Amino acid sequence: MSSYRINALTTWAAQQNGLTQADISLSSAVGDASFRRYYRLTLPDGNTQVVMDAPPDQEDSQPFVIIARRWRSAGLPVPKVHATNLADGFLLLEDLGNTPLQHLFSGDATTQAYHAQALTLIAELQNRANPDSLPAYDTALLGRELDLFPEWCLSAWLTLPPPNSWQAIREQLIQHALAQPVVTVHRDYDAMNLMMHDQRLFMIDFQDAVAGPLSYDVISLLRGRYCRFSSEQFANFVEAFYHQARRDGRLPSSVDFATFLSQCHAMAAQRSLKVLGIFCRLTLRDQKSGYLERLPHFLDHLEDSLSALSSSNVPEQVAFAEWVKLTLRPAIMKRLAEMPS
Template sequence: MDVTDRIDDFLRRHGLAGAARAPLTGDASARRYIRLTGADGRSLLLMDTPAPADDLVPFIAIGRLLARLGFSVPTIVAADSAAGLALLEDFGDDTFSRLLAAGADPEPLYDLATDVLIALHQRFRPDDAEELGIPLYDTRLFAEQVMLFADVYIPVATGATLHPVDRYALETAWMSVIVPACEGPWSLLLRDYHIDNLMRLPRDGVRAAGLLDFQNAGVGPVAYDLASLLEDARRDVPADLAAAMTSRYLDAFPGLNAAAFRRSMAVLGAVRHARVIAIFARLALRDGRRAYLDHLPRVWRLLEGHLARPELAPVAAWFDQHLPPDKRGGFIIPEAVQ
């Protein structure tokens, strides 16, 4: 059964064969979303994923956990995990990013986004996730993920694959800074926590933020999602706003070592930026999705800012030796690589 027949069959089984269909703009994944509008005017979202075991199954399980903890996630109206299809509650179009583009005051939106993380880290308990089988974002996994930069970006920028000795040296440098960054409290990491994945809803408290794209959640250091929110690959977040939100978070946890938290934020932010640079390069080269390259200068600025900090000194030293400045933010990824 091809994709169209699979969707037609699913919608027919759920009484939506005649619903109007409007594809929505996708993200960096292979998932796609279609807004369905029935004859009664009610709208739902169709989620279609080619990798249901990686996307749909964890989306449903983690969504149930988040709902139980008191957060707003799309209600699952119907799902066929084998087919990779689900009907979701439609939260509308008011993503935080669209509201900001329309001129909304950013501070209340970032206050709300930060308060969601505060509430999540107050409510979540490790045994909440024991049955979900979600990954632990420990030093090993962070180091493994950040090395995508070595395997994807560096060969494009330098024209050569890293020698195994140099690759090992980079991995060792990353490990040396990741280990202390992973000390301290852990919680549920939503991992793609940024304003494109948050929606403003007419609800009270933290439920006013609708959460999207949490299927890649894991358990790990609490600083990661705040770094994801405040060091956005797609949007410049003013330094004073980022500082205010970091203070807002820390004020909610007076027992937390603030200096250690900020160091963890810097290291995990650098890990995320290096990986994002590699992902955007891969999307451009493998899939022809070159629009993501527009964000690379910003991500490089964020990464360079962290490399200047003492806690990233081992990684910065490796970069200084093996990746000259002209192969970093200013490097233009070619249309094709021979």
């Protein structure tokens, strides 16, 4: 960040609190995979706020502000927006502390309990936030996300052609997603985007929210970057969510559990393929480090999902699962082994 921009950000943040730049201190908080950066602002009385720096030529902060205010008005736990400067890309936000959910994972029972709590928050989000004003998670968007996998993971990083089963799998995964009820979807509902603050989970990084499949945020959480649950644990979590969604009316009684579980596995496969593509793009295009070493974890997620799907004996699903096991996994592991340590 240039000294000019940090000076402008500090001056603006001080003015929003009726102070001068000399009255406050600013320290780096955390960055993320985008071009956004976060700073902790300490006021003379010791209270703190968070300043988001999102260069407007690279990030559009307006969706974040609109969604934050709308969800907060609906009683959902999101940070309060104290002030905005969209022209310069500065936001002044409530400070939710330094405890993302993954920092609380300690032992199987505790980890499962926090995941159950996070699933309850998904239900609150779907029950309280109207999806009508959000962009649609439609065929085009689902397809663009899936296409990140052959473009960036296979072609750009591995120089590997997609299998013959790819187009059929792509279409089947899209249809599984579109068959589900449409709800508000956070779209990156992983533990790192859930903050524990005042004994309550708060959602952050929701600027890409869409109107989309009921199971998407469930999958973001259960097939995220920090845990790999057994097939039994996964099914138990999904079943608890399923029954709650039925009781709340978010899922019609005509959808049985086996169907919903299959939709969840398909959604998990879609997201894992997307993530494999995104992590390669972040590395190759955006020159960001630390993503390629996470590929095996999401490859495990992908194989778990495909194993469950291929049990239905759909030929393309069986063929794709075999290709992932016998071609994709060896290619990824070989490429990672060749990287300098």
